[in-house]
Ligand SMILES: [Zn+2]
């Protein structure tokens with residue numbers, strides 16, 4: 001078993017977060033999957049300021065997740081459509097819904113169910129191994145760093161000033177995912193969480209594993225503890241020392257981390273392929289995670305899911321939910 005720091009360095013999680021580790025980007029993707037194409041639709045649904053929306057849409061186009069398509073000649077007008085690379089993040093969107101549905105406050109505008117149009121039933125998205133069709137849990141996975149890849153230095157996420165991701169900025173936003181994006185829509189937070197999934201518990205281990213500044217790490221750990229995703233446990237009396245352990249709520253974010261890594265492996269891996277392989281210990285195969293319907297167990301395609309009216313596409317004039 002390679003060291004946790006080596007696993008983090010080899011994983012695609014940092015690369016994936018450099019593309020979508022931003023709350024507005026996650027909200028725009030949410031809305032694209034709900035059928036939004038045009039600037040004003042994204043603006044109404046996300047509540048983002050024009051300048052913020054412009055920069056995030058441009059970033060999504062540059063990174064190949066959306067394409068900008070002209071739909072009117074005169075006047076020239078454009079809309080944004082998901083590419084294959086963008087569409088393959090649908091599973092990430094679904095597991096965010098699942099987590100928020102389970103752990104978010106009730107009555108927060110989160111749809112109570114999703115409908116799988118293929119089987120016609122209300123469903124929850126499950127994370128399933130493509131090899132053995134069993135549910136995937138954190139305890140059933142292990143990691144192999146690909147021989148010869150050596151230690152690949154993780155590219156550092158750029159530090160985003162917190163003022164750009166404050167909670168007050170989304171007035172008018174659709175409620176669903178807003179709380180989750182407060183946690184995941186930041187490049188460091190999911191990275192700190194990934195360190196926990198890879199088995200790092202102590203401040204110094206996480207700090208050196210991620211090569212993260214201590215003040216940033218302290219802030220992110222405190223936030224994760226405040227959200228009950230990590231708990232701070234004393235493991236030594238003299239001197240008093242603490243470590244950070246995942247709660248059940250925290251472990252339930254593993255599907256998000258796993259799908260993010262898988263997406264990064266597929267679309268952003270260095271030439272020669274991904275440096276980290278995840279093994280499903282249950283069946284012994286390299287893990288391919290599928291998001292499947294809890295009712296009929298079929299893999300879910302973006303066109304096959306209906307969100308009920310509470311967060312279905314809204315008319316342009318509706319600014320608040
Ligand atoms: Zn399996």
Ligand SMILES: [Zn+2]
Nearest residue numbers: 116119293296
């Ligand atoms: Zn189904």
